[in-house]
Amino acid sequence: MLALASHETVLTGEQRRWRRERRSAWLRLIVLGILIVNLGMAAQDGSVLDYAKVALGYGIATLAALTFAELRRGPAWLAAFFVILDGLMVVVLFHEHLFTPGQVVDHNLTAPTLAIGFVLLAHVALRLQPRLPVLFSSVVIVGWLSLLTVAVDTHMGSQAPHAFDPSAFMAEGALAAAFGFAAFVCWLLTNDHDVLLKSAVASEGRRTNLSRFFSPTMLSELERTGASLALGRRRIAVMFVDLRSFTRFSETLPAEEIADLLAAYRELVTNEVFSHGGMIDKFIGDGVMAAFGQPKTMPDDAARALRCAVRLAEALTQWREERLRRNRVAPQAGIGLHVGTAVCGVLHSGSHDEFTLFGDAVNVAERLERLCKTLEASIVVSEQAIAEAPDVVPNVPWLWMDAVELDGRAGRLRVAYLPARELPPIRCARH
Numbered sequence: 001m002l003a004l005a006s007h008e009t010v011l012t013g014e015q016r017r018w019r020r021e022r023r024s025a026w027l028r029l030i031v032l033g034i035l036i037v038n039l040g041m042a043a044q045d046g047s048v049l050d051y052a053k054v055a056l057g058y059g060i061a062t063l064a065a066l067t068f069a070e071l072r073r074g075p076a077w078l079a080a081f082f083v084i085l086d087g088l089m090v091v092v093l094f095h096e097h098l099f100t101p102g103q104v105v106d107h108n109l110t111a112p113t114l115a116i117g118f119v120l121l122a123h124v125a126l127r128l129q130p131r132l133p134v135l136f137s138s139v140v141i142v143g144w145l146s147l148l149t150v151a152v153d154t155h156m157g158s159q160a161p162h163a164f165d166p167s168a169f170m171a172e173g174a175l176a177a178a179f180g181f182a183a184f185v186c187w188l189l190t191n192d193h194d195v196l197l198k199s200a201v202a203s204e205g206r207r208t209n210l211s212r213f214f215s216p217t218m219l220s221e222l223e224r225t226g227a228s229l230a231l232g233r234r235r236i237a238v239m240f241v242d243l244r245s246f247t248r249f250s251e252t253l254p255a256e257e258i259a260d261l262l263a264a265y266r267e268l269v270t271n272e273v274f275s276h277g278g279m280i281d282k283f284i285g286d287g288v289m290a291a292f293g294q295p296k297t298m299p300d301d302a303a304r305a306l307r308c309a310v311r312l313a314e315a316l317t318q319w320r321e322e323r324l325r326r327n328r329v330a331p332q333a334g335i336g337l338h339v340g341t342a343v344c345g346v347l348h349s350g351s352h353d354e355f356t357l358f359g360d361a362v363n364v365a366e367r368l369e370r371l372c373k374t375l376e377a378s379i380v381v382s383e384q385a386i387a388e389a390p391d392v393v394p395n396v397p398w399l400w401m402d403a404v405e406l407d408g409r410a411g412r413l414r415v416a417y418l419p420a421r422e423l424p425p426i427r428c429a430r431h
Contacts, residue, residue: 017076018069018072020079020127020128020129021065021068021069021074021078021079022069022070023126024065024069024079024082024123024126024127025062025065025066025068025069025070026066026069027123027126028058028061028062028065028066028123029062031058031062031116031119031120031123032055032058032059032062034115034116034119035054035055035058035116036055038112038113038116054089054092054093057089058086058089061082061085061086065082079127079129079132080131080132080135083124083132083135083136083139084135084136084139086120086123086124086136087120087135087136087137087138087139087140087143088139088143089120090116090117090120090140090143090144091139091140091143091144091147093113093116093117094113094114094117094143094144094147095144095147095148095150114175117140117179118179118182120136121133121136121137121140121179121182121183121186122186124136124186125186125189125190127190128190128193128194129190129194130187130190130191130194132190133183133186133187133190134183134187136183137179137180137183137184137186137187140179140183141176141179141180141183144176144179145173145176148172148173148176231343231344231345231346232343232344232345233341233342233343233344233359234293234294234297234341234342234344235293235297235301235339235340235341236291236292236293236294236297236301236339236340236341236342236344236357236361237291237292237293237301237302237304237305237306237337237338237339237361237385238289238290238291238337238338238339238340238342238357238361238362238364238365239273239278239289239290239291239292239305239308239309239335239336239337239365240287240288240289240290240335240336240337240365240366240368240369241269241287241288241290241312241316241333241334241335241369242286242287242288242333242334242369242372243265243286243287243331243332243333244331244332244333244334244372244373245331245332246285246286246331249261249329249331253329257328257329261328261329262286264319265286265316265319265333266283266288268312268315268316268319269288269290269312269316270288272308272311272312272315273288273290273308273312275308276292276304276305276307276308276311277292277298277304278290278291278292278304278305278308279291279292279294281356281357282356286331289357289362289366290308291342291344291357292304292305292308294344294357295344295345300389301339302339302385302388302389303388303389303392305337305339305385305389306337306381306385306386306389306392307389307392309335309337309379309381310379310396310418312335313333313335313378313379313418316333316378317378317420317421320332320333332378332420333378334369334370334372334373334377334378334379334380335369335372335378335379335380336365336366336367336368336369336370336371336372336379336380336381337365337368337379337380337381337382337385338361338364338365338368338381338382338384338385339361339382339384339385339388340359340360340361340364340384341359341360341361342357342358342359342360342361342362343357343358343359344356344357360409363409364382364406364409364413367406367407367409368380368381368382368406368415370407371404371415371417372417372420375401375417375419376419376420377417377418377419377420378418378419378420378421379417379418380415380416380417381398381415381416381417382413382414382415382416383413383414383415383416386398386416396418397418398416398417398418399416399417399418399419400414400415400416401414401415401416401417402414
């Protein structure tokens with residue numbers, strides 16, 4: 001149920017992939033420039049031909065990478081392929097003397113050549129995928145040490161034992177260890193980035209999901225205080241809002257007009273509930289269930305709920321009048337409000353987690369909303385709700401009804417209600 005909506009997740013996974021590939025492909029040009037500069041140094045020791053071959057091969061690979069990245073075409077394993085190719089190129093450069101026929105074996109790893117290995121390691125790390133530095137360093141170190149073993153064997157079996165310098169090979173082994181350590185650090189950094197990114201995406205997903213229920217102010221408060229959303233019993237004010245005769249209209253109206261009606265209605269209700277510090281539990285077709293006192297019970301929950309109900313009834317009446325002036329469908333709305341105890345929080349059920357409210361308070365509020373139709377009222381409120389907020393709306397001309405029976409509930413309630421404002425007849429729906 002969680003949605004992903006951070007800056008990083010506005011893009012699809014495929015779009016993010018090609019953004020990384022494009023950046024990586026253009027950075028390869030810098031490495032190619034370093035290779036070309038090093039050609040001059042390689043000319044001094046007679047290995048320019050091998051170096052030129054490597055530079056040419058890397059240039060072709062760079063051109064291919066740029067082409068794939070700009071066209072956004074290529075298989076998912078393309079990144080790993082170029083990483084392995086780069087790793088093999090580094091191995092060849094480190095042991096280029098072994099690939100030169102007839103050259104005297106005199107292994108001496110130069111600083112410029114070694115630098116290319118570290119530059120490419122940094123380039124791979126910039127892809128921000130932990131597996132790629134591991135793949136690259138594995139290819140380089142395994143190839144490096146394998147060819148170093150070949151070089152040692154070549155020296156030991158040569159006719160010039162004096163040419164063998166154990167310290168040179170020990171130094172190169174130390175360099176390989178240093179390269180491995182650098183690769184490990186790159187992996188740690190990319191892995192930490194990956195963990196933080198996933199955590200941020202999950203956090204933003206939770207925030208986006210909760211934004212369907214809570215106002216931005218309440219969301220900030222939840223993040224600041226770390227209030228628990230676990231299931232628990234709380235005393236809350238529950239409000240139901242519903243449109244009269246919506247099903248009848250929905251059977252004849254075009255889908256676009258139904259969508260327009262519901263969108264405007266839901267936005268109006270949501271804004272009013274949020275502005276009074278409430279939360280939206282769910283939308284059920286044309287019905288809206290809201291609550292005040294979740295995730296934390298406050299002393300003024302009933303007061304805010306009652307103030308919201310009265311203000312919302314007036315706003316819905318004005319909304320209806322405006323729609324009638326524009327000759328649009330304008331159904332009457334009803335509001336039911338009650339204060340009591342309910343079970344509130346996130347209900348975990350396999351792969352689908354849902355924020356929910358249930359209990360007697362919810363059932364009573366829903367049945368009070370149904371009474372709106374019977375009483376031709378815009379609001380029906382339980383005596384308990386008004387008793388907990390007696391000074392909130394002192395000038396509201398409540399009408400009272402004693403001993404009201406509610407379907408499916410034992411006992412009777414005393415309720416207050418406001419008659420719906422008389423409006424012109426609703427226009428006929430278009431066929």
